Amino acid sequence: MQMWVYVVRRVALLVPVIIGVMTITFALITALGPIQQITSYFGPPPTHGQIHTYNPTIPCSVLNSSQTGTCANPLYTQYASKLGLNQPIFIQWGNYIYRSFTFQWGLVSNHSAEQQSYLAGLISGQPVATVLSWLLPYTLELAILALIIILLVAIPLGNLSAVYRNRPVDQASRVMSFSGFAFPGFLLATLIVLAAVLLLGTSTLIHTPWCPSGETALAELTGSWPSVQSPGSCAYPGAVAANFGYPAWLHLGVISHPTGFPTVDALIHGDGWLAVDSLLRMLLPALVIAFGSIAILLRFVRNSMLEVMNLDFVRTARAKGVPESTVIKRHAGRNSMNVTITVLGLTFAFFIGGFPIIEDVFQLNGVGLIITYAVLPNGEDFALIFGSTLLFTFLVVAANLIVDVLYAYLDPRVRLG
Amino acid sequence: MAAPPSATPATLRVGRRPNPQLDQWRRTWYLLRRNTLALVGLGIVLFLVAIAIYASFLPIPWNDMTAYCNFHAAGCEYVCTYTGGAAPGPNCYQVASNFPSFIPPTLSLSSGAGQFPLGSLAQNPTAPLYYNTFSGILRGSDWSLIIAFSIVVSGAMIGLVVGSISGFFGGAVDETIMRLVDIFLSIPQLLFVIITVTVFTTFTIPGLSVLASRVTLLCLAFIIVWWPFYARIVRGQVLVVREQKYVEAARASGAGRGRIIFRHVMPNSVYPVFIQMSLDVGTVPILVGGLAFLGFNLFGLSTTQVFPEWGSLSAFSVNQFGAVFSACSVGACILPWWQILFTGMMLFLFAISVNFFADGLRDALDPRLRR
Numbered sequence: 175m176q177m178w179v180y181v182v183r184r185v186a187l188l189v190p191v192i193i194g195v196m197t198i199t200f201a202l203i204t205a206l207g208p209i210q211q212i213t214s215y216f217g218p219p220p221t222h223g224q225i226h227t228y229n230p231t232i233p234c235s236v237l238n239s240s241q242t243g244t245c246a247n248p249l250y251t252q253y254a255s256k257l258g259l260n261q262p263i264f265i266q267w268g269n270y271i272y273r274s275f276t277f278q279w280g281l282v283s284n285h286s287a288e289q290q291s292y293l294a295g296l297i298s299g300q301p302v303a304t305v306l307s308w309l310l311p312y313t314l315e316l317a318i319l320a321l322i323i324i325l326l327v328a329i330p331l332g333n334l335s336a337v338y339r340n341r342p343v344d345q346a347s348r349v350m351s352f353s354g355f356a357f358p359g360f361l362l363a364t365l366i367v368l369a370a371v372l373l374l375g376t377s378t379l380i381h382t383p384w385c386p387s388g389e390t391a392l393a394e395l396t397g398s399w400p401s402v403q404s405p406g407s408c409a410y411p412g413a414v415a416a417n418f419g420y421p422a423w424l425h426l427g428v429i430s431h432p433t434g435f436p437t438v439d440a441l442i443h444g445d446g447w448l449a450v451d452s453l454l455r456m457l458l459p460a461l462v463i464a465f466g467s468i469a470i471l472l473r474f475v476r477n478s479m480l481e482v483m484n485l486d487f488v489r490t491a492r493a494k495g496v497p498e499s500t501v502i503k504r505h506a507g508r509n510s511m512n513v514t515i516t517v518l519g520l521t522f523a524f525f526i527g528g529f530p531i532i533e534d535v536f537q538l539n540g541v542g543l544i545i546t547y548a549v550l551p552n553g554e555d556f557a558l559i560f561g562s563t564l565l566f567t568f569l570v571v572a573a574n575l576i577v578d579v580l581y582a583y584l585d586p587r588v589r590l591g
Numbered sequence: 592m593a594a595p596p597s598a599t600p601a602t603l604r605v606g607r608r609p610n611p612q613l614d615q616w617r618r619t620w621y622l623l624r625r626n627t628l629a630l631v632g633l634g635i636v637l638f639l640v641a642i643a644i645y646a647s648f649l650p651i652p653w654n655d656m657t658a659y660c661n662f663h664a665a666g667c668e669y670v671c672t673y674t675g676g677a678a679p680g681p682n683c684y685q686v687a688s689n690f691p692s693f694i695p696p697t698l699s700l701s702s703g704a705g706q707f708p709l710g711s712l713a714q715n716p717t718a719p720l721y722y723n724t725f726s727g728i729l730r731g732s733d734w735s736l737i738i739a740f741s742i743v744v745s746g747a748m749i750g751l752v753v754g755s756i757s758g759f760f761g762g763a764v765d766e767t768i769m770r771l772v773d774i775f776l777s778i779p780q781l782l783f784v785i786i787t788v789t790v791f792t793t794f795t796i797p798g799l800s801v802l803a804s805r806v807t808l809l810c811l812a813f814i815i816v817w818w819p820f821y822a823r824i825v826r827g828q829v830l831v832v833r834e835q836k837y838v839e840a841a842r843a844s845g846a847g848r849g850r851i852i853f854r855h856v857m858p859n860s861v862y863p864v865f866i867q868m869s870l871d872v873g874t875v876p877i878l879v880g881g882l883a884f885l886g887f888n889l890f891g892l893s894t895t896q897v898f899p900e901w902g903s904l905s906a907f908s909v910n911q912f913g914a915v916f917s918a919c920s921v922g923a924c925i926l927p928w929w930q931i932l933f934t935g936m937m938l939f940l941f942a943i944s945v946n947f948f949a950d951g952l953r954d955a956l957d958p959r960l961r962r
Contacts, residue, residue, distance in 0.1 A: 190770060190774075191770065191773045191774050191777055192777070194770070194771070194773075194774030194777075195774055195777050195778055198774070198778065198783075199786070202786055202787065202790050203790075205790050205791070206790055345628075348628075348950065352943050352946040352947065352950070353939075353943060355873075355874070355942065355943075355946060356873060356877075356938075356939050356941075356942030356943035356946060357939055357942075358877045358880050358881065358902075358905060358935060358938050358939070359877075359881065360880065360881055360884040360906060360909055361880075361905060361909055361931065361935045361938075364909050364912070364913055364931075365931070368912070368913070469946075473950075523776070523777075523779070526779060527779050527780050527781040527782070528781075528881070530781075530885055531881050531884060531885065534884075534885065545782070545785075545885075546885050546886065549785055549789065549885055549886065549887045550886055550887075554789045554792075556789070556790075559782070559785060559786055559789065560786065562782065563778070563779060563782045563783065563786060566779040566782055567777050567778060567779065570777050570779065571777050574777075
């Protein structure tokens with residue numbers, strides 16, 4: 175089979191999976207009831223005019239009639255028919271799938287604005303898909319950084335612990351990876367921030383090339399960009415007063431233009447120090463994420479390496495006098511690598527669930543942070559929760575697709591068989 | 592290393608029917624026994640289970656932690672505290688005047704020394720209202736273990752049945768089930784749980800209290816996203832097992848499909864499931880803690896209540912710790928390290944001990960990895 179045929183086939187197989195996930199979210203959103211559905215799709219009921227509610231029935235006196243009793247709410251009727259809620263469930267399902275595929279995911283509720291941050295103010299009332307597209311690049315860059323760290327540590331360490339099985343190296347790597355697995359991410363992240371602030375002090379300013387006037391340690395560690403409101407108030411080159419002191423390409427200090435990837439954008443605008451800063455701010459969160467999910471990959475690398483090292487061709491290589499380091503690197507290592515790639519998708523799906531926590535602790539302007547806004551108990555933002563679920567589903571599915579294609583590319587037996 | 596013991600010699604027990612399954616377990620236990628780390632893990636898990644059983648007989652409130660305060664007030668137990676000088680009474684605790692709710696650990700279990708062996712779990716550093724870390728951990732043990740085990744065991748049971756059917760019958764059945772599994776594997780786990788629990792906020796199961804229905808709902812949500820992992824593992828194993836000679840022999844001797852699946856295929860495919868189960872059971876309290884950390888009202892309690900479950904306790908204490916930290920400048924501040932240390936330690940201890948056990952189990956059960 176040609177490579178492209180394989181890719182097309184894999185993509186085609188993904189469509190039913192995505193539709194299946196959407197069916198599950200459809201079932202849940204239907205269980206919410208029509209009022210919540212209308213609110214999450216069209217935003218809260220208008221505050222001007224007579225009717226302030228989406229309830230199906232309202233007291234007739236609201237409709238300026240002299241009648242008493244309850245009447246049908248015209249607002250409800252109008253929006254319910256717009257959303258197709260009066261149609262059979264299959265049609266509703268079809269509508270939902272269509273809306274999901276066309277990124278009509280509703281509006282972010284206004285209550286996010288209570289969070290008192292630039293980010294919350296920016297997103298409230300905006301379409302969910304738009305907001306997610308603003309913040310996704312940041313989360314992706316963080317995920318890629320974490321994945322690179324995981325790969326850089328897990329593959330050499332896994333190979334080492336397979337070669338030196340049950341020796342100190344193996345035991346140490348085992349204890350380390352299991353600790354990461356067993357240590358609650360929220361605890362570790364909070365401890366790191368607190369410990370750093372303890373060491374550096376709460377009031378002393380840290381002067382850096384990208385923030386010559388200095389920032390407090392807490393501001394230095396959290397937030398995705400140098401703060402302009404902390405005591406030192408770093409001055410940005412090209413700062414715009416109307417943009418709260420951020421340069422024009424960094425909208426409200428939340429979204430960077432044009433790509434949204436912070437490091438890339440800073441480089442595009444020629445600010446090398448800011449690029450370094452944005453990367454450094456991601457490093458600690460990425461390390462926490464990597465520490466938490468390295469165990470899966472590490473154990474897998476070790477076990478697949480152990481299996482490969484028992485195979486005939488490795489014995490043959492040894493028998494014909496190939497140096498041991500070459501056997502490990504070239505013969506065993508490369509073959510165990512192929513299998514290792516298949517776990518990458520799983521690792522990705524595993525650690526992406528931890529993003530809300532990490533982004534919350536480090537206050538990074540990513541998708542995870544707004545999920546934490548959406549789950550607060552005083553009025554959940556269903557449009558945002560469901561939208562980010564769909565987005566994360568797309569991410570997981572895309573990651574699995576990339577992994578499969580990569581695997582097929584490296585191992586021809588997969589696409590031929 | 593001595594060779595693993597084979598079946599007991601026939602001369603010792605005349606007429607004993609050979610029991611290969613029992614022999615397999617004996618062999619596994621023998622190999623496991625040689626792995627110190629795994630044994631330590633097993634020991635800790637058993638200890639925690641014993642604590643949980645003990646805790647279920649204790650006269651501590653089971654659904655909400657007792658609130659203590661240092662003055663006589665409605666709704667909380669009175670505890671005597673003093674800020675300096677000599678202790679006014681036998682059961683009094685010294686606290687700093689600006690942090691009246693921080694009682695440091697007394698680290699003593701004797702009745703004379705008081706009831707705060709692991710210190711207080713302060714809800715608000717300056718408000719004199721707090722909880723007992725020790726009783727929270729003790730009471731939390733049965734909730735945490737019940738939630739963790741019920742999720743993992745139910746998920747594994749569903750996965751075992753579904754995976755066996757899928758792998759054994761193959762064809763269209765397999766295709767259908769595996770696509771279903773793919774769907775569930777693509778949903779982000781934590782987000783799905785968040786959605787389910789938020790959507791059914793007001794949902795109560797008839798005959799159960801609000802809290803019990805919330806816990807049940809949480810477990811159900813986790814089970815829904817968890818069984819597909821097991822189904823996939825079991826299916827892969829069954830695909831290998833069903834081609835074995837003994838399955839063919841069973842079929843040749845006229846065994847029905849049900850008998851082959853439940854008596855021959857399933858018992859021989861469960862080993863990887865045990866390993867995965869013991870890996871997963873430790874992560875449940877951590878995940879629950881993560882959800883609680885996000886400020887998510889998992890158990891439908893009011894804001895002044897704290898649910899005694901390790902994950903929630905840890906999340907609660909970490910949140911409070913952060914609040915204390917940002918509220919005061921270092922130096923003049925008391926850091927309630929005991930809050931996060933002991934609650935976090937329970938999560939860590941449970942997760943890492945089941946991990947060590949699972950790793951030892953894998954080495955014992957998988958001949959390719961045997962040392």
